[in-house]
Amino acid sequence: MSGDVTGDLAWGRLDRRAGLAGAIYAGGFAVGSGFITGYWVVVEGSLATALTWIVPAILLVTAGGAVFGEWMRRVTAYQVTPEMFEVRTGVLFRKRLALRRERIRSVDLTAGQVLRVLDTVTVRVGTGEHAGKEGTVTLWPLRRETAQALRAALLAHAAVDEARAHVSEGALVRFDRSWIRYAPLSVVTPVLGVGAFGGVLQVAEWFGQQERVIETVGSWFGPAPVLVIIAVLAAALFVVGAVAALGLWIEMWWNHTLEREADGTLRVRRGLLTARSISLQESRLRGVELVEPLGARLAGAARVDAVATGLTTGEEDKTDSRTLLPAAPRDVADRVAADVLREITAPPTAAPLTPHPASARRRRLRWALGSVVALEAVLVLLGLLLTPVLLHVAWASAVVLVPVAILLALDAYRALGHAISGDYLVARSGTVRRATVALQRRGIVGWTVRQSVLQRRAGLVTVIATTAAGSGAYAVHDAAEQDGLALADAAVPDLLRPFLEGPGPTAP
Amino acid sequence: MGLWALQLVLLAGVPAAILGVLGLLIEPARFWLLLPAVVIAVVGAVSALLFPRLWFRHHRWEVTDHAVYTRTGWLFQEWRIAPLSRIQTVDTVRGPLEQRFGLATLTVTTASAKGAVKIEGLDAETAADLAEALTFATQTTPEDAT
Numbered sequence: 199m200s201g202d203v204t205g206d207l208a209w210g211r212l213d214r215r216a217g218l219a220g221a222i223y224a225g226g227f228a229v230g231s232g233f234i235t236g237y238w239v240v241v242e243g244s245l246a247t248a249l250t251w252i253v254p255a256i257l258l259v260t261a262g263g264a265v266f267g268e269w270m271r272r273v274t275a276y277q278v279t280p281e282m283f284e285v286r287t288g289v290l291f292r293k294r295l296a297l298r299r300e301r302i303r304s305v306d307l308t309a310g311q312v313l314r315v316l317d318t319v320t321v322r323v324g325t326g327e328h329a330g331k332e333g334t335v336t337l338w339p340l341r342r343e344t345a346q347a348l349r350a351a352l353l354a355h356a357a358v359d360e361a362r363a364h365v366s367e368g369a370l371v372r373f374d375r376s377w378i379r380y381a382p383l384s385v386v387t388p389v390l391g392v393g394a395f396g397g398v399l400q401v402a403e404w405f406g407q408q409e410r411v412i413e414t415v416g417s418w419f420g421p422a423p424v425l426v427i428i429a430v431l432a433a434a435l436f437v438v439g440a441v442a443a444l445g446l447w448i449e450m451w452w453n454h455t456l457e458r459e460a461d462g463t464l465r466v467r468r469g470l471l472t473a474r475s476i477s478l479q480e481s482r483l484r485g486v487e488l489v490e491p492l493g494a495r496l497a498g499a500a501r502v503d504a505v506a507t508g509l510t511t512g513e514e515d516k517t518d519s520r521t522l523l524p525a526a527p528r529d530v531a532d533r534v535a536a537d538v539l540r541e542i543t544a545p546p547t548a549a550p551l552t553p554h555p556a557s558a559r560r561r562r563l564r565w566a567l568g569s570v571v572a573l574e575a576v577l578v579l580l581g582l583l584l585t586p587v588l589l590h591v592a593w594a595s596a597v598v599l600v601p602v603a604i605l606l607a608l609d610a611y612r613a614l615g616h617a618i619s620g621d622y623l624v625a626r627s628g629t630v631r632r633a634t635v636a637l638q639r640r641g642i643v644g645w646t647v648r649q650s651v652l653q654r655r656a657g658l659v660t661v662i663a664t665t666a667a668g669s670g671a672y673a674v675h676d677a678a679e680q681d682g683l684a685l686a687d688a689a690v691p692d693l694l695r696p697f698l699e700g701p702g703p704t705a706p
Numbered sequence: 707m708g709l710w711a712l713q714l715v716l717l718a719g720v721p722a723a724i725l726g727v728l729g730l731l732i733e734p735a736r737f738w739l740l741l742p743a744v745v746i747a748v749v750g751a752v753s754a755l756l757f758p759r760l761w762f763r764h765h766r767w768e769v770t771d772h773a774v775y776t777r778t779g780w781l782f783q784e785w786r787i788a789p790l791s792r793i794q795t796v797d798t799v800r801g802p803l804e805q806r807f808g809l810a811t812l813t814v815t816t817a818s819a820k821g822a823v824k825i826e827g828l829d830a831e832t833a834a835d836l837a838e839a840l841t842f843a844t845q846t847t848p849e850d851a852t
Contacts (some may be wrong), residue, residue: 497849507817601733643788643817643818643821644788644789645785645787646784646820646821647785648782648783650781651782654783662820664816665821666816666817666820667818670819670821671820671821690789693773
């Protein structure tokens with residue numbers, strides 16, 4: 199199998215501990231599932247039967263993991279030539295991959311706990327092809343030093359822009375422990391709370407104890423009214439969720455640093471148990487996005503995401519790999535955004551924005567109330583047809599939902615705004631997730647202008663800048679017709695000109 | 707215009723026909739199957755008569771020395787602009803229905819995942835000429851296009 203690669207000295211290999219790592223992973227999985235199966239065998243049969251069947255099975259799976267790891271090591275080799283990065287791999291199907299080095303856009307190093315103990319990392323090399331996994335190569339596992347060297351070699355071609363190198367390299371922001379206070383405010387809190395709840399029931403079911411768990415919890419309350427039980431359970435969910443969110447945040451963001459290296463690469467390093475290192479060439483950067491989820495915004499915090507080409511490959515935790523700074527105080531976020539873009543004078547994300555006309559507010563109010571009315575209509579209709587209980591649910595929910603809808607609509611309107619700030623197009627929108635994007639004007643590769651009949655009557659227009667980076671398109675929602683088109687014209691001069699003078703939206 | 711009408715007729719006709727046949731076969735649920743079938747058929751017929759005319763009147767495209775422009779839609783008007791220097795690929799596609807009408811769709815993509823400009827219902831010859839001209843024009847603009 200390995201005869202064709204061992205002879206060549208220039209080929210790099212996976213770390214010798216691949217077999218060991220495979221064995222640990224497979225063994226851990228086997229022990230976990232063996233334990234549950236064993237419980238059932240003991241309940242139904244005897245301890246001896248359980249041991250005679252399960253222990254060999256665990257050993258077999260562990261050995262399988264070791265063989266797989268070792269085999270991966272034997273068949274995998276990589277080579278860095280002046281032009282290409284070549285990888286040969288494949289357990290069942292032999293694969294030869296060759297990536298052009300100037301196309302490589304990211305080299306990420308990740309080390310889970312097992313790999314960390316073994317002093318090894320997983321290396322992912324991405325070319326930023328949008329077609330799923332094709333453009334990504336994973337090397338698992340490599341020695342830490344080897345991986346660092348490989349990363350440096352692969353990204354070495356990134357040119358240093360001498361003229362703009364006035365911002366020195368080094369750390370752009372240092373980790374601050376107090377940022378952890380924003381962690382429980384994220385949406386993951388309720389999600390994790392519910393997840394924990396479901397997880398307990400699921401594990402109980404594996405052991406056939408689900409009913410007993412529910413009964414035990416029920417007996418704690420005794421004859422308490424249903425509403426009290428619901429409130430207490432909801433509070434418990436929230437507390438559990440908040441603790442889990444804190445834990446997750448520590449795991450993800452501990453020791454976070456964002457630094458700029460001498461070759462013009464931005465590098466994020468973070469993680470407590472799994473150490474992550476994410477590199478992003480500055481030449482791929484087209485802007486930044488300042489994201490303020492509702493909870494964080496109420497606490498005056500914001501997150502900074504990179505808007506860069508070739509980051510949304512089909513790998514896991516897509517959004518996380520874009521994040522340059524976790525939720526941090528707003529002024530820190532603005533400063534980091536400015537530093538990342540090398541804008542020393544003023545952060546573009548804090549630029550004063552042109553507000554949108556009042557008809558945009560009416561539009562938002564109409565949407566918000568319209569969706570509440572639609573929901574209530576369904577409830578009332580079903581209530582009349584089926585049971586009057588739903589009618590009570592309808593009025594009770596209307597009392598809560600109408601003010602919430604109005605508040606959200608007004609907030610959504612307040613969020614709207616756009617501006618040209620130096621080399622950047624700045625646009626802001628959203629209420630649950632308010633996002634301010636600062637997009638380099640030279641990064642705009644086209645425009646889409648949308649106007650529905652209703653928008654036409656209200657004199658509004660939605661202007662969307664398309665770009666190769668980030669989500670591919672960034673919209674200025676419901677701007678005044680003249681403002682929106684003038685913005686597009688100012689952002690990329692001359693492109694819209696013939697279109698404005700011709701049969702445009704103003705003179706159809 | 708004929709193509710769009712046919713597309714709409716097929717879009718509404720196929721589900722309406724399926725529901726209709728099912729409605730005739732399945733006795734107890736007949737009313738609840740035939741009702742939507744009729745509604746879909748009526749809506750489809752009306753839009754097949756109305757929308758193609760509207761679209762035909764409102765759809766515009768233009769290629770200048772700098773960019774490709776299109777305007778589509780009536781209820782939701784949309785203008786799309788792709789500068790020539792940013793164009794990455796130029797394709798023409800002729801589906802079976804389009805071939806029947808001697809038409810083609812020209813798709814111009816840029817580096818953005820969302821910025822493709824489509825010109826539908828072009829005369830097949832015009833589309834081919836345009837594709838050639840655009841390909842030539844993009845080749846002469848040396849830029850990274852991202």
